[in-house]
Amino acid sequence: MTHQCSVCGTQHDEWPPGYGFSQPDAVWELSPEQKNGRVMETPDFCCIDGTRCFVLANFQIPVSGLESPWILSLWAEISQSDFSQFLGSYAVAVSGSVDGILCNHLGAFPGAVGSSVKVHLGSSKARPALEATDLNSDIGRAQHTGLSQQELHDKLAAMGYDWES
Numbered sequence: 001m002t003h004q005c006s007v008c009g010t011q012h013d014e015w016p017p018g019y020g021f022s023q024p025d026a027v028w029e030l031s032p033e034q035k036n037g038r039v040m041e042t043p044d045f046c047c048i049d050g051t052r053c054f055v056l057a058n059f060q061i062p063v064s065g066l067e068s069p070w071i072l073s074l075w076a077e078i079s080q081s082d083f084s085q086f087l088g089s090y091a092v093a094v095s096g097s098v099d100g101i102l103c104n105h106l107g108a109f110p111g112a113v114g115s116s117v118k119v120h121l122g123s124s125k126a127r128p129a130l131e132a133t134d135l136n137s138d139i140g141r142a143q144h145t146g147l148s149q150q151e152l153h154d155k156l157a158a159m160g161y162d163w164e165s
């Protein structure tokens with residue numbers, strides 16, 4: 001479904017556009033040699049040395065005037081024990097939330113990396129959801145107050161998103 005944009009006047013496909021990361025920065029920064037035997041990776045979760053554990057989760061930011069939120073797929077680091085519990089119940093519905101830390105550097109939100117979140121585990125069919133708990137961080141404020149459509153354009157531009165192509 002295309003969206004006739006009131007900000008830039010163009011027709012956008014899939015708006016707001018999804019944006020995400022395939023790995024936490026800590027894994028991305030490792031060379032293949034450094035990774036060798038140390039990293040357990042799947043598209044949805046991963047671990048370094050069995051001790052630093054990460055899950056991929058959706059971070060939703062409301063945008064004024066749009067029905068769909070802007071969804072960022074970000075990695076959160078959670079404790080080893082929470083991760084074990086997450087894996088153990090992965091096949092069944094998981095309820096509750098655990099504490100995590102955002103692990104991706106975002107050009108549009110310099111304060112995101114290292115900020116605290118609640119990771120709502122959800123079910124195995126639904127990617128976990130992130131709730132910012134650090135309301136002084138730029139990304140925490142954005143989640144709680146929402147963005148204007150102009151701000152969404154500015155954030156996408158800051159992340160190098162090319163919606164003209």
Ligand SMILES: [Zn+2]
Nearest residue numbers: 005007008009
């Ligand atoms: Zn636009």
